[in-house]
Amino acid sequence: xxxxxxxxxxxxxxxxxxxxxxxxxxxxxxxxxxxxxxxxxxxxxxxxxxxxxxxxxxxxxxxxxxxxxxxxxxxxxxxxxxxxxxxxxxxxxxxxxxxxxxxxxxxxxxxxxxxxxxxxxxxxxxxxxxxxxxxxxxxxxxxxxxxxxxxxxxxxxxxxxxxxxxxxxxxxxxxxxxxxxxxxxxxxxxxxxxxxxxxxxxxxxxxxxxxxxxxxxxxxxxxxxxxxxxxxxxxxxxxxxxxxxxxxxxxxxxxxxxxxxxxxxxxxxxxxxxxxxxxxxxxxxxxxxxxxxxxxxxxxxxxxxxxxxxxxxxxxxxxxxxxxxxxxxxxxxxxxxxxxxxxxxxxxxxxxxxxxxxxxxxxxxx
Numbered sequence: 001x002x003x004x005x006x007x008x009x010x011x012x013x014x015x016x017x018x019x020x021x022x023x024x025x026x027x028x029x030x031x032x033x034x035x036x037x038x039x040x041x042x043x044x045x046x047x048x049x050x051x052x053x054x055x056x057x058x059x060x061x062x063x064x065x066x067x068x069x070x071x072x073x074x075x076x077x078x079x080x081x082x083x084x085x086x087x088x089x090x091x092x093x094x095x096x097x098x099x100x101x102x103x104x105x106x107x108x109x110x111x112x113x114x115x116x117x118x119x120x121x122x123x124x125x126x127x128x129x130x131x132x133x134x135x136x137x138x139x140x141x142x143x144x145x146x147x148x149x150x151x152x153x154x155x156x157x158x159x160x161x162x163x164x165x166x167x168x169x170x171x172x173x174x175x176x177x178x179x180x181x182x183x184x185x186x187x188x189x190x191x192x193x194x195x196x197x198x199x200x201x202x203x204x205x206x207x208x209x210x211x212x213x214x215x216x217x218x219x220x221x222x223x224x225x226x227x228x229x230x231x232x233x234x235x236x237x238x239x240x241x242x243x244x245x246x247x248x249x250x251x252x253x254x255x256x257x258x259x260x261x262x263x264x265x266x267x268x269x270x271x272x273x274x275x276x277x278x279x280x281x282x283x284x285x286x287x288x289x290x291x292x293x294x295x296x297x298x299x300x301x302x303x304x305x306x307x308x309x310x311x312x313x314x315x316x317x318x319x320x321x322x323x324x325x326x327x328x329x330x331x332x333x334x335x336x337x338x339x340x341x342x343x344x345x346x347x348x349x350x351x352x353x354x355x356x357x358x359x360x361x362x363x364x365x366x
Contacts, residue, residue: 005304035233053205056231060159060181064092070207077126132161135282165278252346284344
């Protein structure tokens with residue numbers, strides 16, 4: 001049996017007719033850049049998130065870069081970032097000539113270790129990026145309490161958390177802005193790179209809109225130095241078609257996550273269900289012994305699995321200049337040796353999930 005990590009082909013077959021119509025409408029309209037579908041998607045996704053503004057951009061990475069640029073942080077500022085995350089989180093700082101300061105992982109929820117966070121705050125700290133990793137909301141209230149009496153901005157990296165809830169409210173509206181990615185494999189995915197900035201601050205929204213399109217208020221009138229990172233009209237049309245299905249897809253992810261957690265054997269650390277924090281399980285990540293051996297067995301049996309993420313940021317050669325060394329972030333280093341991401345998508349079947357679970361059990365029983 002083949003069990004894909006993500007099954008975009010089944011999703012396409014289900015939505016083939018409305019997707020074809022959406023794509024054909026764009027082709028007929030020929031407004032491929034900043035067409036009407038972009039504005040419509042921005043309004044609809046802002047409403048879905050409960051936010052005042054949504055600005056479509058080329059990727060989640062660009063959403064972080066432009067959002068931070070819009071804050072006009074002073075030269076030499078430090079941005080605190082979890083060390084256990086995808087590199088794009090840190091690029092939001094480095095591409096703005098800011099210094100990333102890493103924080104160790106919380107072994108319970110894979111977010112930031114709050115004790116380490118407190119230690120890393122200095123007079124140069126101007127922002128903290130809370131990452132809703134794997135679709136699990138971060139500890140928003142606790143982080144806000146730590147920075148309560150400061151001028152430190154809270155930024156949300158929600159690139160894996162479309163529709164995730166924190167205390168009854170969708171993530172993405174707790175900070176000065178949030179970044180979303182619509183990479184094809186995300187809970188809400190386009191058919192290419194796409195992203196968005198969500199914010200409730202008009203000044204931030206205005207700046208990001210200028211930055212994404214050459215810094216121009218109107219054609220050929222450039223008030224600031226910007227770049228070219230717009231949401232493609234075709235991708236916006238695809239995202240608009242998929243958005244009404246997102247809640248249902250998230251519910252199915254939660255169903256399969258619960259089934260995994262119930263059926264997997266003791267000794268495997270499954271994701272913790274935390275009161276007030278509703279994960280949308282972009283990824284279903286467990287911690288296991290003999291991880292690399294298990295990975296090989298699963299792949300041999302046709303079960304696609306990945307590791308998110310095998311190397312903490314402080315050990316990446318790209319960040320060697322920061323001066324971190326092995327052992328500086330023990331939680332993240334230990335987690336990176338034990339985690340494995342099992343197949344997770346709305347179109348899983350019980351037969352597939354049972355096959356994954358049985359294969360894991362047989363590996364440990366042998």
